Amino acid sequence: MSTTAETEKTIWVHIWRGKDEGRHVSYEVPARENQTVLDLVTEVQRYHEPALAYRFACRVGVCGSCAMTVNGRPRWTCRTHVKRVVEGGEITIEPLRNMPRIKDLACDMGEFFDKWQKAGGKFKGKATRREPPMAVDPESRERKNADAGIECINCGVCYAACDVVAWNKDYLGPAALNRAWTLLNDERHADHAGLLEMATSEGGCASCHTQGNCMTHCPVGISPTRSIAGIKKMSLVDLLRGRAR
Structure with a gap:
């Protein structure tokens, strides 16, 4: 008769250990029902490698901090x-790819967030806190454009999946430009002209090759490709209007 140990199913988990220079280390862990990849990493950290570095917080798909590359895909x-x-x-x-590595599965996301700011991602309101909130028509084209990209939580998956980021470090990236698009469609934002200039400057929307990897890999179904195309169209319209004056 087989023992429990002999019949227990296991999974071999190959985890990157180190920084830029390192190696894959393999761990054999129990296979369980409804097991997530984060469960595997946690199993390794608790029972095999206490020094394993990785990020997580909510564990329910809200914070995005547990993003990693799994079998080559973010x-x-x-x-x-x-x-x-x-x-x-x-x-x-x-x-995750396209970001400096800190240790093991943890990346330095500083550059990612810096680019979010370079694309004009900070909201600048027209009204003061003493004024009543501005009413926004939920059925307007601008509001719908903003809503299509507003749920981004800056997990970095699209940035890691982007081939343009991989070879052009000046490219602002899909998340940053998606944020710019949501603000360009927000009538409460005070500096649309300045924002459009930042989003179309060197490393901006013109650098996008419309490959769609960001859209394919986004965990919440956002299409930065669509947002970037919107910025390109808006910048062209703005250019033509300027020439017509």
């Missing part, structure tokens, strides 16, 4: 079930 590990991605009883987990 994902939220808390929302990725093992049975969807396991290949031959094995999974490879690495840090």
Whole structure:
């Protein structure tokens, strides 16, 4: 008769250890029902490698901090079930691409957020706190354009998936430009002209090759590709209007 240990199913988890120079280290962990990739990483950290560095917070797909590269694809590990991605009883987990590595599965997202600011991502209101809130028509074209991209939580998955970011470090990236698009469609924003200039400057929307990797990999279904196309169109219209004056 087989023992429990002999019949227990396991998964081999290959995790990147180190910084830029490092190696994949393999760990054998128990396979369980409804197991997520984040569960695997946590299992390794608790029972095999206490020094393993990684990020997570909510565990329910709200914060986006647990994003990693799983079998070559950037994902939220808390929302990725093992049975969807396991290949031959094995999974490879690495840090997000296109960002400096700190240690193991943790990346430095400073550059990512700096570009978000360079694209004009900070809201500048027209009204003061003493004035009543401005009414916004929820059915207006601008409001719908903004709503299509407003749910971005800056997890960095689209940035890690973007091939243009990989070879052009000046490119602001899909998340930053998506944020700019939402503000360009917000009538409460005070500096549309300045924002459009920032979003169309060097490294801005013109650098996008419209490959759509950001749209394909976004965990919440946002299309930065669509947002960037909107900025390009808006900048062209603004140019033509300027020439017509």
